[in-house]
Amino acid sequence: MQRWALSTGALLVIGPAVAGLALSGTEGSWAIPKGRDRPAVDQRSSGKLSPETRLLLVRELSGEFSRAKIALPAGKKPVQLEAGKPLNEAQLKDLIARNGISVNPGDTAQITKMSFGNDQIVFEINGGGKRRRRWAERIEIGVGPTTRPISRPSEPGLEPHGCAIVLKFPQSVPEVTSVELKQHLSALLDFSGQRTAAAMWIESLPKEFQEAIKNREAKVGMTEEMVFTAVGRPDRKVRELREGVEEEDWIYGNPPSKVTFITFRDHKVVRIQEFP
Numbered sequence: 071m072q073r074w075a076l077s078t079g080a081l082l083v084i085g086p087a088v089a090g091l092a093l094s095g096t097e098g099s100w101a102i103p104k105g106r107d108r109p110a111v112d113q114r115s116s117g118k119l120s121p122e123t124r125l126l127l128v129r130e131l132s133g134e135f136s137r138a139k140i141a142l143p144a145g146k147k148p149v150q151l152e153a154g155k156p157l158n159e160a161q162l163k164d165l166i167a168r169n170g171i172s173v174n175p176g177d178t179a180q181i182t183k184m185s186f187g188n189d190q191i192v193f194e195i196n197g198g199g200k201r202r203r204r205w206a207e208r209i210e211i212g213v214g215p216t217t218r219p220i221s222r223p224s225e226p227g228l229e230p231h232g233c234a235i236v237l238k239f240p241q242s243v244p245e246v247t248s249v250e251l252k253q254h255l256s257a258l259l260d261f262s263g264q265r266t267a268a269a270m271w272i273e274s275l276p277k278e279f280q281e282a283i284k285n286r287e288a289k290v291g292m293t294e295e296m297v298f299t300a301v302g303r304p305d306r307k308v309r310e311l312r313e314g315v316e317e318e319d320w321i322y323g324n325p326p327s328k329v330t331f332i333t334f335r336d337h338k339v340v341r342i343q344e345f346p
Contacts, residue, residue: 119243124186126298130248131193133267134181136259138173145169146200148192148234149258157257172199172233179259181267182232189239193255196232272299288332292339297332304332 143149143165150161173179173196183194237254248268252261272280275296282289283300292300297320304320311317315335323329333341 119186119245122298122303123245125295127246127248127251128184129271129295129299130266130268131181131251132184133270134261135264135267136179136181136255136261137264138175138177138179139256139258139260140175141166141171142173142179142195142233142258143169144172144199144231144233148199148236151235151237151254151257153237153239153254169199172196172231186243189242191237191243191251193235193237194232195235199233268299288330288339288342290339290342294334294337297339301332
């Protein structure tokens with residue numbers, strides 16, 4: 071596999087450098103600047119959401135807290151939002167009339183799960199609107215044709231108290247940031263003034279990695295998620311078998327500017343090299 075050969079002047083041409091994620095400490099906590107939850111990447115022309123961006127969106131939004139701007143319906147049927155279009159208030163009122171309210175205006179609404187389809191993203195709010203049976207409720211015993219469940223249905227306290235929101239895109243889900251997704255959800259949810267899930271995740275990391283992310287640096291021992299958060303998407307990835315061990319290089323930069331190789335083994339950084 072081709073590598074950089076600086077001694078012979080053969081240079082690998084890489085795309086433009088990617089800026090790191092800007093994070094700042096505010097009142098003892100981490101804050102992500104408005105309008106920029108992650109590095110800007112010029113991938114929109116390619117259309118579909120990349121696996122790396124999907125992973126980052128889940129990291130940044132799963133567990134995120136907000137306040138409901140308006141009443142949200144109960145029940146299994148989700149609220150439908152179309153990207154770039156106003157909320158269908160008639161549909162929302164019909165869902166509430168049929169199924170009641172799960173979240174009142176001003177109540178806390180937490181994104182508890184995200185799932186991705188070809189042209190949509192589904193957000194479960196406060197656990198979603200579907201009732202989930204315990205494993206014991208699915209088992210029946212008996213003799214002959216007569217059976218009975220071994221467990222009674224879940225108590226009222228285990229019934230669902232949330233809802234689901236489906237955000238649909240015209241074609242496929244594009245390369246999108248968490249800030250843009252929050253804007254799409256802003257007709258229903260207000261994320262301002264809430265501590266972000268990404269900030270809480272960063273606070274759970276060792277101090278040296280917190281500082282590295284703040285300074286937009288990669289460090290040996292970081293996972294792929296940490297590096298992605300700190301310095302963004304690499305311009306190129308190269309995977310090689312070296313001395314019987316598979317390694318992956320994340321390459322940042324474009325000559326004659328500085329070029330950085332971040333090498334992963336078993337999903338953790340083992341080596342960082344910079345040229346020149």
